[in-house]
Amino acid sequence: MSFVTRFPPSPTGFMHVGNARTAIFNYLYARANKGKFVVRIEDTDRKRHSEEAVAAILDGLQWLGLDYDGEITSQFARLDRHTEIAKEMIAKGQAYYCYCSPAELEEMREKARAEGSNLFYDRRWRDADPENSPKDIKPVIRIKAPIDGKTTITDHVQGEVTVSNEQLDDFIILRSDGTPTYMLSVVVDDHDMGITHILRGDDHLNNTFRQKIIFDAMGWDVPEFAHLPLIHGADGAKFSKRHGAQSVQEFREQGYLPEALFNYLLRLGWSHGDDEVISRSDAIQWFNLNTIGKAAAKFDFAKLENLNAHYINECDNDRLIKLATAFYQERHAITPDEIAVNRIIAGIDELKSRAKTLHQFVDESVFYAKKIPLSFDEKASATLEGANDILSALKTRFEALDTLTSDNVQQACKDIAADIADGKMGKVAMPLRAALTGTTVSPSIFHAAEILGKDETCMRIQAALNR
């Protein structure tokens, strides 16, 4: 059996995490079964369409490493084909022209509401004689939905779902302006593109019954379905901007690594026993539809952050520096020069183990790239207050050494603490930290002094004394 899955975003200008997860699942399902994963842009709504919007989608796919097969299909470009199918259904008596005016429709809607009914169109043109059609109204094409009986779909996540056909309207497949509706386009495209498995959001479950009518009318094979539970914000409402971030590009801007988002989104709604950290290759090997959860999941930034910390720790050094570069500029208006980069790399193990996001990594390593005189934050200034004796002692001591090492710097601090700070290391190490970094939070200051080197360290101490 062949497997073809699809990702059919409408170009909205960014990639929502919900869409990203759908894309990940489709990608994995295809890769897990040696099938194809194709992309189709649902751009029939020309008002919303733009090249930048398409680029944003592709950018999101690329960032997440979801490589697709073949060319991207544009739904808009296939308009003629969709129209042709609608006409074909008319010819076969499976669809019909409906000449209702907006006013008539509104009236029916009103009536249905009063009756508490789900559907409103009374099928008045279904069997009417086209001879009687009003000449001043451009008709739409409606499908002849089954009138009685039941329709059941077997969903890989939701199981068997049955709906009484009375609930299914004769919905519109071709608008009065001759353009196809989503319901038609999606079915025709899925069929023509040979899609075998449709994994999409739960919000489409109800549409599936309508789409099945079209597949059946055309005598086409109905694909397999898997409707994924939706992603909610912490408050249980639909996940959106106000929950912190909603597009993958926002997560990127906030300093998350793609593999972290990938892993997090994969685990949201899908599981493999107790496994939490799942590599892409394991995911491809393990992914299946059986262990997709049925309930909507709340997005938890803390867990994402935890995974992000893990992946930063595992990240290749060169790649990490590269990823961080833009953030040094953005957050501190600094572009680390070669010397700075070498220092950062020398201290990268500690830096990595501390950072939960690229923002933190950059903020905690930027002192390596700063130039004298450093600016001191509030706490650092307070720490430096009255510490001149200690700073001077430190400087004198360092100047007497050939080179600074983590060990000899620590020893120096220890000795000075014993001499003039009641033996309290903190009284010596903290001013040193403030002098070297401009802050009160940093990795090991002994190691930092070694990395900065004797000259730079002494200059920074002098600058702190001169402040």
Place this chain on the structure above:
RNA sequence: GUCCCGUUCGUCUAGAGGCCUAGGACACCGGAUUUUCAUUCCGGCAACACGGGUUCGACUCCCGUACGGGAUACCA
């Protein structure tokens, strides 16, 4: 309103009738390590929505209730 779907620790989840004294992860709270903040390591708190069945036995199956979500367009 109507139709459809869902409901295990705060969160993501494991669980396919006895393996469950309900497991893991994140978060949280302690403690150890530490010059700060983190990391790391130990330990702790914490859940089967409710009510009826079925069964020797139910988190697991059935029905109902409650709550939550989705769909109800000439949007996708």
